[in-house]
Amino acid sequence: MKKKVFYFGLEPLKARYTYQLSKEWMPATFAEYDNLEFIDVPGEFDPDQQIKVGAVLDAVGRGKFAMSQCASFLDMLNRGMVSDGDVVFLQDFWHPGIESIFYALDLYNINVKFYSMLHAQSVDEYDFTWAMRDWMRPIELGIDKRMAGIFVGSTIHKEQLRAAGFNAPIHVVSLPLHKELTLKVLPNYDELRKEPRKKVIVYTSRFDKEKNPFFMLEVAKQFLKCREDYEWHITTSGKHLRSMMPGAVEALINYSIEEPRFKILTGLSKEEYYTELATGMVLFNTSLQDYVSWTVLEGTTFGIDVMFPNFRSFPEFVPADRMYHAFDLSSALTGLLEVTKQDHFGCHYDFAQVADLGRRMEGWIVANEPKFEINVWHERALCEHLLKQDNQ
Secondary structure, three states: OOOOEEOOOOOOOOOHHHHHHHHHHHHHHHOOOOOEEEEEEOOOOOOOOOOOOOOOOOOHHHHHHHHHHHHHHHHHHHHHOOOOOOOOEOOOOOOOOOOHHHHHHHHOOOOEEEEOOOOOOOOOOOHHHHHHHHHHHHHHOOOOOOEEEEEOOOOHHHHHHHHOOOOOEEEEEEOOOOHHHHHHOOOHHHHHOOOOOOOEEEEEEOOOOOHOOHHHHHHHHHHHHOOOOOOEEEOOOOOOOOOOOOOOHHHHHHHHHHOOOOEOOEEEEEEEHHHHHHHHHHHHOOOOOOOOHHHHHHHHHHOOOOEOOOOHHHHHHHHHHHHHHOOOOOHHHHHHHHHHOOOOOOOOOHHHHHHHHHHHHHHHHHHOOOOOOOOOOHHHHHHHHHHHHHHO
16 A cells, blocks of 8 residues: 655745745655655645745745645545555645644544655744744744654754754755756757856845845955956846845845946746856855755756855855855955856756755655665765665
């Protein structure tokens, strides 16, 4: 009898990675296993939903979507669709309404295993949930007690969770990008990669406090003064720039008016965004908070070179000559100038390949329930061996 995997995806916003992740990448992950039956738990969702309040997902929309998924699962439970040994997989550890499922399962006396991706939470002083830690931390630790496994992007995040009192098994898997499906979004990539890259620095992060947008702006100003042959592109899928940091949007717009080579590209489709990554020279990051980064994975999927701060998770996988001293304007500028001295065809780092391996390991762990923790950044050969064994 197949083990059911009840999958609680994120709101499938087509302009963001959440649609690919929840509707394409993770279903493909579990489809590799004949002993698993993947069930996408539906939630009420407006495809035209915009983020009104919130940094990553809409503050109201997130709660409504998550709780409607819980209601859908409870209906399945009531109809006898849930059995001992089945799995609930949460794409985000913070899932409003999940306590209703714990409560019902205990009363039904059904043993379901819970797994979750944990993106940040209140252990991270740079995350927006840090200010909520007084009331949020006890809830997090309660949810932790129900987890058969937690998936995180980087080792430092695992260490922070352990220091905060998390006891569930924690697997370091990068972020679950599906490299092959990502490449398919840009069907002309093979042709683009034959062309010399454009003299463009690309910035793809959000413009909130934890992404350090004012520092990025200062680097951009200094760099464009030094390299008059370059442009600096700000990309977003939103119709307009938005930020929870006062003054950030105004500063970016004002400089774009002052300096035409500083371009703000809004309303980009996924294909247009990937084209920026496939044709630009360097992906620049100023984040204080990323545990890995969707942008670095997508960027290196399409071969763009990188310059990232030597901070938090990045030293675990970014080469030393592609990092600058965090918060140091001179170091960031020097790093960018050094990388752009020689025009080239991009980088050849395999960050995306490791992320793809981590994604597949999530499926392997759910299917095999190992008694040990894994770390794809440090144990790549072991992970590849385990997957190869499963396919024999």
